[in-house]
Amino acid sequence: MKRPAATAAALLALLAAPLFYAGCGNAKAPAPQLTKPTNATECVEPAATMRANHMNLLRHERDNIVREGDRSRKYRIEGCAQCHTKRAEFCDRCHDYAGVKPECFDCHYLP
């Protein structure tokens, strides 16, 4: 190793790169801003459950409806749309934030 100090500096810079990318203490951590519905104050389940598990609720419903024709279930994506009317101001905000691309909207048209 010819120049250990220079190599060490380069390695440190590489390790610190995410910090510079993130803005390093200049600002607060960004969080998605959601437009909340005005026609209701509570979702079908508590907010914490919805935050963590809405995809599981909807996925199970999808299997029941598409494969078994069972439409008697509680959760439907059409139900979501009754309160969360603007996908771009609700669904997309968190999905974009976390780099998630749900396939719901491949079929379901939610403006």
Next chain:
Amino acid sequence: MGGLSLLSLVYVALSYAAAAIFVGGLMRKLWGYAVTPNPLCIPTTPSPATKGGVVARLALNIVAFADLFKGNRWTWIGGYAFHVILIAVTVRHLRLFIYPVPPLLAEIQPLALLIAMLLPLPLVYLLARRKMVDRYAWISSPADYGVLILILLIALSGLGLKFVSHSDLVGIKHFLLGLLMFSPVDMPAHPAFIIHLTLVLMLAVYFPYSKLVHAGGVFFSPTRMMVDDPRERRHINPWAAK
């Protein structure tokens, strides 16, 4: 930092401490390797006779584990699979540390998930190899099993977060960005996430003092890094030259 819950306060402190130990410890280790005197010309022959040749061999060693491939095919399969899957795991996690998420990174997530979820397989294979082949069991120390088990637990807790007990991903990303930007926010109090994070912090702290430093050590092995040209060029001991 005023509004943080006790849990968050503890984990913010632990995270920064672990990061400092990881970076500081690793730099110290590598610095030690870098400044260790290298008095003799000791490449294992035959080795490339030019600098370019050594770089090419090192590159092949890093991307394909060529030496291990020649040495032991069965170990190579497990080790190589593990490291390739680790790349996919990194891709899966990178989106939680970068804001905004680059479109390409978001696009390859489903593919990366398919690969990343295989992580326990090579780990179990490597564990079985150590335990069941007599001559490996004989030379295996608790530390050898330890890192495998620790990484296996990290993998299982991570898969648990994805498939068994899903958590508030947005909350987790907010927490991680807060750490990165030195303006910490509350972490989601989700048991599986707490377990996963704790195990990862343990690995980060242990990393610089473990055999996992081979990630950096590969660049400092004299027998593999020196040019095999003692006849063409006289090797002069650096401190004898003064």
